[in-house]
Ligand SMILES: NC(=O)C1=CN([C@@H]2O[C@H](COP(=O)(O)OP(=O)(O)OC[C@H]3O[C@@H](n4cnc5c(N)ncnc54)[C@H](OP(=O)(O)O)[C@@H]3O)[C@@H](O)[C@H]2O)C=CC1
Ligand SMILES: CC(=O)C(=O)O
């Protein structure tokens with residue numbers, strides 16, 4: 063709702079004719095010294111000069127700078143970033159004025175998702191903000207709105223309808239959207255995230271009326287800084303970016319991958335408490351190799367095959383440079399769902415110059431390691447006692463493998479080359495062995511151990527005798543009855559993780575894992591499965607998904623002002639998550655805590671990550687807060703409604 067039009071903006075602020083929201087009277091030719099109070103600043107400290115804001119913002123738009131020099135800012139989790147929408151302040155007693163650039167009122171206030179409260183505007187606010195007649199007479203509480211919205215969402219039969227209702231709400235009333243998501247996280251996570259977000263991406267072109275996020279295509283080459291400036295928010299702290307080439311296990315969805323950064327960032331806010339206005343979803347469109355999309359007249363992206371090589375590298379480089387120039391060194395860039403032939407190289411290239419994190423490689427590794435550490439409470443022993451076999455040797459598979467090897471190496475003081483030997487991977491050509499080394503992609507080479515070639519997974523299980531089987535192939539139904547039975551014949555309690563998303567690509571279902579192992583499997587999956595009853599006993603499968611990690615990790619990086627991501631931070635995040643699994647969870651066979659407690663979990667993860675950043679000298683927000691958990695909690699965005707004066 064930021065007005066780009068100078069004259070209309072000046073009108074709204076009263077610089078040339080302005081209706082005061084408090085009196086309702088027209089202020090004729092109000093001078094440029096109209097004072098407004100911004101959300102997020104308290105009444106006394108937050109007094110600002112509207113004209114200064116106007117001029118600064120216009121200057122910023124013209125010049126692309128993100129600093130609003132004359133405006134007071136409250137120190138927040140933002141790493142010196144101003145809290146324009148009052149995300150960090152959450153008391154209802156304190157009165158503030160809703161503003162965009164101007165004071166929002168009337169019809170435009172109802173259409174501003176940052177400030178709209180719908181039926182929750184009280185009588186006084188309806189008078190003061192020109193809302194009379196624009197709303198039906200009832201005044202509803204935030205709680206009642208949540209109840210009603212959940213009732214509405216539950217009426218829909220199809221998950222995609224629920225997804226669209228949620229996206230519509232996010233566009234209409236941001237605080238209601240986040241309150242709903244936070245308070246009903248277990249029910250709504252499968253809607254805004256996997257599996258439904260996968261279907262939404264497949265149909266993205268046809269289901270959206272209003273585009274979300276920022277699209278940067280080859281057409282914008284040479285102009286990426288300008289494109290970033292078109293985004294209405296200036297104080298960005300987290301970017302989730304995809305090029306759409308490997309969307310979940312659904313393959314190349316081109317520009318339609320936008321649903322993923324949008325969904326991931328809504329979890330940054332709901333699960334990790336990062337302010338919504340500081341999150342920026344981006345899709346980089348370099349074309350698609352998906353023939354169906356190329357031939358679809360309604361496809362929303364560039365209708366060409368994917369750019370590769372230098373053309374691709376140059377666009378990505380311009381993007382990375384522009385992001386740092388616009389938002390500074392401390393903006394977190396999360397790479398998401400890139401194909402592995404780009405993902406590893408991008409991480410290696412920008413890991414030394416930017417605050418970057420690859421969720422599929424690193425976030426997944428951290429969450430799975432946490433589950434495996436927790437699982438030791440159920441199976442006994444230590445990580446070093448296990449043998450691991452993966453189906454799938456891409457980003458997720460080799461990322462997890464490397465972090466497990468690193469953790470065992472730290473626990474046992476054994477060299478990494480030795481600990482890697484406990485881990486075996488199978489790709490589309492069979493077991494990765496030394497005789498294949500020359501032809502392997504670089505990220506597979508460390509896993510090419512001495513062994514005769516094996517083509518079939520079940521034969522690899524019989525030969526390697528793994529205690530842990532992990533599916534990261536993106537191919538559904540590959541953990542067949544024979545595979546699960548082979549694991550169960552070797553192990554009293556086989557650990558089986560079917561990580562591929564969405565549900566259609568899961569290597570097996572929870573029911574299959576429990577049934578085929580006669581109720582002995584310790585099972586978790588990337589997309590959720592309902593509890594399973596087997597021989598009179600209820601089994602509750604856990605969800606092994608990087609959504610446990612990235613929101614808390616991101617919060618920890620932001621609140622410490624970290625400038626780089628370090629492997630030890632991933633280990634710290636794992637440790638924090640594993641510590642959150644309770645005796646009660648173990649009693650149900652769970653190796654992950656329920657998502658209902660995710661904000662508390664995220665605060666613990668953030669605290670451990672931040673502590674590690676300080677320890678490694680990578681933190682810039684000094685001094686270090688004494689109690690990092692309390693600090694993390696105090697930094698978290700809360701979607702309570704503000705009271706408008
Ligand atoms: N639960 C979670 O949090 C996460 C889940 N995932 C899921 O993991 C899956 C894989 O993602 P990612 O690692 O990034 O993908 P990649 O494309 O990087 O890797 C896929 C791997 O699977 C192998 N593969 C493909 N088909 C088969 C097959 N039929 N048999 C054996 N191996 C096969 C590929 O072999 P080859 O190299 O020979 O082509 C490749 O090694 C996706 O479904 C994704 O949704 C990803 C991240 C997080
Ligand atoms: C969960 C996730 O990041 C993926 O499936 O790609």
Ligand SMILES: [Mg+2]
Pocket residue numbers: 310398399421422
């Ligand atoms: Mg992903």
